[in-house]
Amino acid sequence: MNKVLSFTEARTLAMTEFYRRLLPCLCAVSLVGTQLPEANAAPTEPNQFATQQLAPTSNVPHLKDIGQSEAGLSPSATSSRDAASSVSLVSAEDDLAAETSSAVLENKQEEVAAELRVAMLQEKQEAESSGNDNDQPSADSSRVDLLKQIDVVIAQQQSATSSNEDHDAQVASLKQLLTRLADGKIEDRTPPYSIVYQDGLKESVRNANTRLLSAESSVVSARDAAETAKLELDDRAKTLRQRKENSTPATESEIQIAELEQKLAEEMLVLRRQELSIAEANQAIAKLQLEIEEKKLAIVGDHIVFTREMLEQKLDDFDLREIELKQQVARLKNELHFAERRWMAARQETDSTSNAGPELTERVDSLKVAQMTLQNHSSLINQQLQRIPILKKAWERRFLVVTNQAERKERQAWAEETEQQIEQIERDRRARQFKLDELRVNQSNVEAKIDAINGSNPAVRRWLESKRDSLAKQMEVYNSSVISLDNAERTLQRLKNQIDGEPGRSVSEIIEDTWDQTQRVWNYELANIEDTSLTVGKVCSSVLLLFIGFMLARWFSALLGRRLPKWGVEEAAAHAIESLTFYALLITLGLTALRYANVPLTVFTFLGGAVAIGVGFGSQNILNNFISGLILLAERPIKVGDLVSVDGTLGNVTTIGARSTQIRTGENQDIIVPNSKFLENNVTNLTRRDDRLRTSVTIGVAYGSNLDSVLRLLARAASEQSGVLERPKPMVWFNDFGDNALVFQVHFWIQAKNVTQMRMIETGVRLKIDSMFREAEIVIAFPQRDLHIQASRPIDLRLIGSNGPSQHDLDSIGDAA
Structure with a gap:
């Protein structure tokens, strides 16, 4: 069949034919240069010496001349080409195709093979002449090695050229297929399309x-390799230039x-460019295929059909697969029994031998690994059998989803179940990967042991190789299992995508x-306590019940505290009842909330002991004050409104709380006193029984005062003061003969209910005493001192005028003193 050539292919063939015809001429020129060395100018040309050596034994041109011929250059251009600093990495595609065409590569390979034969012959002659006494590699041997490498690289270039030709044909075929698909039709397929085809x-x-x-x-990677090859070529060219500049016959x-x-x-650079x-x-083929x-x-789009026959076919395939797997399990079971008997026999032989050698040890290990291989294989197949019903159900559900025969709730439940199954497969895959990593390590260790034996013990080596083969079999089994997991995951993922891809709600x-x-x-279970489910709904309902109950308990207790005084209950008692009622309702509502949440109280048995220990050590003061507050509310040694004295602080009780009591002083300062203070220390309650108080006022009068009048006026001042009770009557005491006064106390x-009232009455009594004493000319004493001066003669006293004392008077007073 005639083939239409592209411009690039035509140009490549033309250049190949040109090189094929030019090559013999260049070879002849090279032979002439070999026979006439004196005609070639520069003695520093590196290929002259090699050409003169090759001339007597072969008429084949030198390899460097072959390269010049392929490039279309004459031998006189050799120095200019060698002096080039580098070769461009990325050249035109046409140049690369011409340089690596089949004809050019065949000619290059023939020339290299000819020169290689000559070099090998010279190497042999040199070895015979030297008698093989020199251990150092000769120049001929190095040339042979390099020529062999060049020959291998050219062979790789030929393979790469063939691959490029195949790729070109494949690209052309894919482009034609893509062009045909532009019509919107698929060859050998007519709509509607099977869902299995869509999955494919x-x-x-x-x-x-x-x-x-x-x-x-x-x-x-190929581009990096080409860059590296280019750098290597630059280094080689640089080395060649340096050696030519310093060349000598030696x-x-x-x-x-x-x-x-x-x-x-x-x-190598050409090869790397080919690989690139x-x-x-x-890459282009992959893009076209995609x-x-x-x-x-x-x-295909939405032109999908999923019939009952297709579903039955898939289910039949699963049934056949299930039969095959069961047969494999049965076969593996028999093999496992045989492997176990072999291992047990080897184990008994090892135990019965006093000094078991390495052969028996490796034999037992190898048989054990073989047994584990069969056991793992059987286990993995059983797991595949367990997944078959899941996959069959997935296909059945997918059929119902595609045909719109599934209800919304069913689809949602299926989506959640499928998601869980996919997660389980992911976990199984990770476990398989870990096992594969472990097997690779074990296989590497066995390979190291085999290399260490190095044929010294064939029996041990044989068992080690058997062990290695068993490990390789296990890796193959696990790899197959991973592939099976991937297939199962794709099946489940298709079902999930089918459910998620439904129209909007x-x-x-x-x-x-x-x-x-x-x-x-709401019904999510948080915990299970004694076969009782504790759900989110119960917890939220209990918290809400506690909050509402707290608000109701506070409202009801406050209402009760306001109503009780109107019903004849004392205010202090009403406050105590209010507090106790609040705590009782709060505890009752807490127990009710726990009961509503189905939390048994027996749960707090151990918790209560732990809390008691913790409270006893860490919360001793808090619990002490709390219990003291309850005792204060129950026994009522103090009440709200009582006038008390605690540690010298006098004030009225305003609040009795769970932890502390608040006292307000006469200065309108609130003092917070822990409840335990009222039970542990001495507390004076001035108004515990009633609000009647006995108080007193102390006063001193001057010596010489009429004491009867003082007693009468003090009693009268107290009696006439408003706020002072008539009964018991005021009483006056003559307390003491003081240093400066006669001390009386009324x-x-x-x-009074507070300190302010008491202080106001005392102040009024003092004002009346002061007023009555002024009228009666009774002097309220104050501190005074008597000065006694002892002198030998009377002191001369003189009155001093308003103009002040004279100097004479001052001198007289000083002399008298």
Whole structure:
């Protein structure tokens, strides 16, 4: 069949034919240069010496001349090419195709093979002449090694050229297929399409994406390798230039070696460029394949059909697979019994031997590994059998979803169940991967032991190799299991995607779904206490009940505290009843909330002991004050409104709380006193029985005062003061003969509820005493001192006028003193 050639292919063939015809001419020129060395100018040319050596034994041109011929250059251009500092990495595609065409590569391979034969012959002659006494490698042997490497690289270039040709054909075929898909039709397929076919297309798209990522990574690696080859060629060219600049007859062989090394680097660069071209072609192929699969998937679109016959076919396939797996399990079971008997026999032989050698030890280990391989294989197959009903159910559910035969709640339940199954498969896959890593390590250790034996003990080596094979079998089994897990996950994922990809919900469906989700959260079980479920709803209801109960208990107790005084209950008693009622209601509501949540009180048996220990050590003061507050409310040694004195502080009780009591002083300062203070220390309650108080006022009068008048006036002042009770009557005491006064104290009873009232009455009594004493000319004493002066003669006293004393008077007073 005639094939239409592209411009690039035509140009490549033309250049190949040109090189094929030019090559013999260049070879002849090279032979002429070999026969006439004096015609060639520069003695520093590195290839002259090699050409003169090759001339007597062969008419084949030198390898460097072959390279010049392929490049279309004459031998006179050798120095200019060798002097080039580097070779461009990225050249035109046409040049690379011409340089690596089949004809050019065949000619290059023939020339290298001819020169290699000559070099090998010279190496043999040199070895015979030297008698093999020199252990150092000769220049000929180095040339042979380099030529062999060049020959291998050229062979790789030929393989790469063939791959490029195949890739070109594949790219052309894929482009034609993509063009045909532009019509919106798939060959050999007519709509509607099977859902199984759609699944295959989706899997193909996924695989195409994976191949594209791999191809892109390969392009990056190939580009890096080409850059490295270019740098290597630059280094070889630099080395060759330096050796040519310092060349001597003794270094001609080194120059020849350097030329071959540069040639090898050039060929390696060509090979790396070919590999880069192949990687780019693979990338283009991967892109085209992805476009084709995506195009097919777009064509299929919604033209999908899922019939009952298709479902039955899939279920039949699962049944057949189940039969095959059961047969494998039965076969593995028999093999496992046989392996166990072999291992037990080897174990008994090892135990019966006093000094078991390494052969018996390795035999037991190898048989044990073989047994474990069969056991793991059987276990993995059983797991596959357990997944088959799940996969069958997934296909049945998918059929119902596609055919719109499933209700909304069923689909939601299926989606959640499928999600859980996918998560379980993910966990199983991770476990398989860990096991594979472990097997790789074990296999590496066995390989190291085999290398260490090195044929010294064939029996041990045989068992080690058997152990290695068993580990390799296990790795194969686990790899197959991972693949099975991947297939199962894809099946379940398709069902989940089918459910998630349904049309949008209506408002009523959204409300229904929200309500269902709320109910699921409300009924979510947080804990299980004595076969009693503790759910989120019960916890929330209990907390809400406690909050509402707290508010109601506070409201009811406050209402009761306000009503009781109106019913004849004392205010202090009403306050105590209010506090006790609040705590009782709060405890009752707490127990009710726990009962509503179905939390048995027996749970707090151990908790109560732990709390008691913790409270006894860590919360001793808090609990002490709390219990003291309860005792104060129950026994009522003090009440709200009582006038008390605590540690010298006098004030009225305003609040008796659970932890502390608040006292307000006459200065309107609130003092917080812990409840334990009222039980542990001496507390004076001035108004415990009633609000009658006996108080007193102390006063001193001057010596010489009429004491009867003082007693009468003091009693009268107290009696006439408002606020002082008539009964008991005020009483006056003559307490003491003081240093500066005669001390009297008047006692009287008053009716006061706080310090302010008491102080006001005392102040009034003092004012009346002062007023009466002034009228009666009774002097209220104050501190005074008597000064006694002893002198030998009377003191002369003189009155001093308003103008002040004279100097004479002052002198007289001083003399008298």
